[in-house]
Amino acid sequence: MKQSIKSAFAVGTGMMVAAGFVIAPAVANAASSPASTTINATVGSTISITTSGTVTLAITPTGTGSASSASDTVTVNTNNATGYKLQLANSSATDATLANGANTIGAASGTFASPAALGNNTWGYHIDGVPFTGTATAQTNVASLTGTWAKVPLSASPDQIKTTASTATNDTTTVWYGAMADTTKPNGTYTGTVTYTATTN
Secondary structure: OOOOOOOOOOOOOOOOOEEEEEEEEOOOOOOOOOOOOOOOOOOOOOOEOOOOOOOOOOOOOEEOOEEEEEEEEEEEEEEEOOOOEEEEOOOOOOOOOOOEEEEEEEEEEEEEEEOOOOOOOOEEEOOOOOOOOOOOOOEEEEEOOOOOOOOOOHHHOEEEEEEEEHHHHHHEEEEEEEEEEEEOOOOOOOOOEEEEEEOOO
């Protein structure tokens, strides 16, 4: 005798019954795999420098020498976290004098390491503070300038006149220049050029 097997489906219940088994509907399982990205914004180091541009020393010479001094303002801006160093040198590699044609005013005898009083018929620079002594002021036609002075070195061997350790915004350095001349120097404009170099540390 044949027996019939009946399969019943329950409609509307979401369940299926077949051959005596209850089968649950398929459910999709969500899969995830996280990944991250690091964003690095690298800010470069920048530095800029400006100066007064021109320093004028007006001298009326005497038989024993007359001296005048005036200042230059050097301004540095840098975002460098470890600061900057400032150097000073003559723009020339061979001549440290102030020249008026064949006539010259010589370089001072003092150096940055050992500044000295400014001598007759010489020129030099001064920065207030060690190793220089005295506080410079604008002086015109005096017998001797206040403080000690140094020659401006040739371009190959600049003097490091300042160093800092952090960022700088409009950081200024006052550099004084002085010259002394007697009546053996012909009249005229005696000229030289100084170069400042600001370098990040």
